[in-house]
Amino acid sequence: MIKPSSISEIRSISIEKVAQDLKIIVKRHTCRCPFHDDKHPSMQLYESTQTAHCFVCDKSWNAIGMVMQLKRKNFQQACIWIADSNQITLEYDTPHYVTRLSNMHRTPKTTKLMTQTTSPTPTTPMVLPDEYVSRKLSSDNSFCRSLVANGILTPTQMQSAVHRYLLGSSRNDGVIFWQIDELRRVRDGKIMHYGNDCHRDRNRSPNWVCSMLAKAGKLNLQQASSKCLFGLHLLNMNGNEEAVVAIVESEKTAVICSELIPQLPCGESSIPVIWMATGGLGCLNASVLMPLAGRKVMLFPDTDPEGNAYKLWNEKAQEASSSLGQPFTVSQLLEQNASAQQKEQKIDIADYLLEER
Secondary structure (H helix, E strand, C coil): CECHHHHHHHHCCCHHHHHHHCCCCCECCEECCCCCCCCCCCEEEECCCCEEEECCCCEEEEHHHHHHHHHCCCHHHHHHHHHHHCCCCCCECCCHHHHCCCHHHCCCCCCCCCCCCCCCCCCCCCCECCHHHHHHECCCCHHHHHHHHCCCCCHHHHHHHHHHHCCEECCCCCEEEEEECCCCCEEEEEEECECCCCCECCCCCCEEHHHHHHHCCCCCCCCCCCCCCECHHHCCCCCCCCCEEEEECCHHHHHHHHHHCCEEEECCEEEEEEEEECCCHHHCCHHHHHHHCCCCEEECCCCCCCCHHHHHHHHHHHHHHHHHCCCCEECCHHHHHCCHHHHHCCCCHHHHHHHHC
16 A cells, blocks of 8 residues: 555645646636536636635545546556656555465464475365565566566556565566465465566466475475465455456456556446456366355456457356356457457457557
8 A cells, every 4th residue: 555655745746737747728727627528617726725626517626536537547546647747756555464464364373384294175275474475575576677668567556566466576586476365365476487578488487486385395295275366365455345356367467457447437437446367268267266256257368369268268257157156247358359460469458458558
């Protein structure tokens, strides 16, 4: 979360400056209201309170609220947008679940994680100590640097994503995509490497933290990590209770979309969205979707010339719907709008958005 001191700095910025950053023409503290078809200036900007009021809409906004509504962003995203427009470096609080994910759902202290001799039961997934996440939390890796260097995310957006997904850095410059479940238990960590072009380094295979610990003799070889959706820990965070869950294939796509599309249109308003990833085309099944029971879920498969990815996820969605008793919507956005060349390139939703912007 953004520190209160940084939010105070954002709130101190002139509302007229924020309006101008939003391409609103301000003259003598008035402007045309951007929230309706305003023929004559009906919005007044008040420097004393840093608010704006439209006498036609009969509504008032502060700078952050104005950005939230016009740019369809949530509170944190609006703060980041204003910060980027005004060269402000935001500071973040370390999320409380980085150092103590949840005592309620941790393995009892009497249990030795590293020296267990019996395998966990299927209903009790193995978890790693919280300190693995807190020690590795960092944007200093090939993945984060390439996203910023290629202009996909701003430095501020990248830091926001790092704290949202608790991204880590390995000793050999890889990014760690932690898999943390809805009870905030650390299931495993996927280590991947990226090139300067922001594409995965195909010469370096992904690795898993649990596998590395097992090889080092720090984890019982009989234990097997229980995978979950990347981003699942965001499900029950404050403010996400009514959010739509959007599922993509790659962790990279989830990270990018969380910054580019923090909300989805819903009638005349918008609704927050939580972006999660399966980590692979064949990793979608009813088991990983089970924690999402009762939530509205949309699946965004990658595209390909034959539409195989869409067909597979549509089939898995139907199986999950039958098993869990709720619908899982599969988006046809790419199938209907991607060009033949884009399908040949097997793009995903993030690729499509970046090419369209």
